[in-house]
Amino acid sequence: MKKQITFVIFILLGFASFAQKPHVLHLTNFDNKKIHFGFSLGLNVQDYRLEHWSPIGSNTDFVEDLTHTNPDGGQVHYEDTVRSDIATTSPGLTVAVVMNLRLGEYFDLRFLPGLSFGERNLIYSKNGNYLPVYDMYAGTTDLEFVSVKSTYLDFPVMVKYKSSRLNNQRPYIIGGLAYRIDISKSGEEDLVQLKKGGVFLEAGIGLDSYLRFFRFSTELKVSLGLNNLIGDPPIEQRKYYSQSIKSISSNIFTLSFHFE
Numbered sequence: 001m002k003k004q005i006t007f008v009i010f011i012l013l014g015f016a017s018f019a020q021k022p023h024v025l026h027l028t029n030f031d032n033k034k035i036h037f038g039f040s041l042g043l044n045v046q047d048y049r050l051e052h053w054s055p056i057g058s059n060t061d062f063v064e065d066l067t068h069t070n071p072d073g074g075q076v077h078y079e080d081t082v083r084s085d086i087a088t089t090s091p092g093l094t095v096a097v098v099m100n101l102r103l104g105e106y107f108d109l110r111f112l113p114g115l116s117f118g119e120r121n122l123i124y125s126k127n128g129n130y131l132p133v134y135d136m137y138a139g140t141t142d143l144e145f146v147s148v149k150s151t152y153l154d155f156p157v158m159v160k161y162k163s164s165r166l167n168n169q170r171p172y173i174i175g176g177l178a179y180r181i182d183i184s185k186s187g188e189e190d191l192v193q194l195k196k197g198g199v200f201l202e203a204g205i206g207l208d209s210y211l212r213f214f215r216f217s218t219e220l221k222v223s224l225g226l227n228n229l230i231g232d233p234p235i236e237q238r239k240y241y242s243q244s245i246k247s248i249s250s251n252i253f254t255l256s257f258h259f260e
Contacts, residue, residue: 023167023168025167025168025210026168026210026211026212027210027211027212027214027215030210030215031102031105031162031165031170032102033102034101034102035099035100035101035102036100036260037097037098037099037100037260038097038098038100038214038215038258038259038260039095039096039097039098039258039259040094040095040096040097040098040112040114040256040257040258040259041093041094041095041256041257041259042093042094042095042096042254042255042256042257043091043092043093043094043254043255044091044092044093044094044116044118044252044253044254044255045089045091045092045118045252045253046089046092046118046119046120046150046250046251046252046253047086047089047120047250047251047252047253048086048120048122048248048249048250048251049225049247049248049249049250049251050083050084050085050245050247050248051245051246051247051248052081052082052083052084052244052245052246053243053244053245053246054081055078055079055080055081056076056078056080056081056082056240056243056244057077057078057079057080059243059244059246061233061243062078062239062240062243063239064076064077064078076126076131076240076244080126080127081126081127081128082124082125082126082131082240082244083124083125083244084122084123084124084125084146084192084241084244084245085122085123085125086120086121086122086123087121087122087123087144087145088121088145089119089120089121090118090119090121091118092116092117092118092119093116093117094114094115094116094117094154094254094256095114095115096112096113096114096115096154096256097112097113097114098110098112098258098259098260099111099112099113100160100260103159106161106162106163107159107160107161107162108159108160108162109157109158109159109160110156110157110158110159110160110174110176111155111156111157111158112154112156112158113153113154113155113156114154115151115152115153115154116150116151116152116154116180116252116254117150117151117152118149118150118152118252119147119148119149119150120147120148120150121145121146121147121148122145122146122148122192123144123145123146124145124146124241124244132144133145133146133191133241134238135191135237136236136237137237146191146192146241148192148194149184150182150184151182151183151184152180152181152182152183153180153181153183154178154180155178155179155180156176156177156178156200156202156223157176157177157178158174158175158176158202159174159175159176160172160173160174161173161174162208165210168209168210168211169207169208169209169210170207170208170210171205171206171207171208172205172206172207172208173203173204173205173206174202174203174204174205174206174219174221175202175203175204176202177199177200177201177202178199178200178202178223179197179198179199179200180197180198180200180250181196181197182194182196182197182198183196190234190237191234191237191238191241191242192241192242192245193230193231193232193233193234193242194229194230194231194248195227195229195230195231198225198226198227198229198249198250199225199226199227200223200224200225200226200250200252201223201224201226202221202222202223202224203221203222204219204220204221204222204254205219205220206218206219206220206256206258207219214259214260215258215259215260216257216258216259217256217257217258217260218255218256218257219254219255219256219257219258220253220254220255220256221253221254221256222251222252222253222254223250223251223252223253223254224249224251225249225250225251226249227249228247228248228249229248229249229250230242230245230246230247230248
């Protein structure tokens with residue numbers, strides 16, 4: 001234990017001595033620009049916040065479909081409780097253009113239009129037991145989950161608050177609103193019908209690093225959907241996949257790398 005403590009102390013002393021050395025400052029006039037541009041690459045993880053009708057019959061739009069008499073539990077009645085949960089999430093890609101307007105020494109206004117790609121998989125249960133997924137257009141009648149793919153057109157407007165610059169580093173926080181349009185929502189017979197557009201509340205933290213020729217920023221941001229995305233159920237598909245959901249909202253977590 002003493003050796004470990006001594007080792008940690010030496011590391012901390014090394015960092016302290018490094019921090020005290022003079023640094024060559026890069027891009028000293030960069031933050032004085034009124035307007036500048038750049039681009040952004042990122043990874044995202046998309047999630048849902050779900051609220052259900054319990055039982056499903058409490059949704060007055062639900063009607064029993066007695067034509068679906070699957071022996072393994074595909075039929076749903078008024079008194080049943082049907083729940084959907086995120087089974088798996090897959091990392092997605094985000095690309096954007098950066099437009100930055102200087103508001104003052106510590107504040108910037110940022111607009112980052114772009115595209116986000118992602119996927120969420122919904123698994124279903126009925127009265128606590130696994131409920132198979134039947135999609136008459138998927139080429140198979142027994143699926144483990146409903147795959148919901150999204151391609152968003154992103155239109156975020158953000159206010160950025162920067163701390164004082166420390167050598168070639170400058171931490172910041174960011175917040176604002178974004179409007180997103182899911183341009184992949186074109187299938188009228190998707191098992192879960194969602195609205196295309198939504199408003200998001202956004203907040204995050206980041207670190208600006210001033211390099212020799214450009215500013216590189218690492219940013220972690222969370223986007224919380226503010227509106228209910230559930231739409232009308234499909235006409236020919238089984239409707240309980242949509243009608244069991246009372247409210248569904250998007251959450252998106254994004255790790256971005258800005259080049260400005």
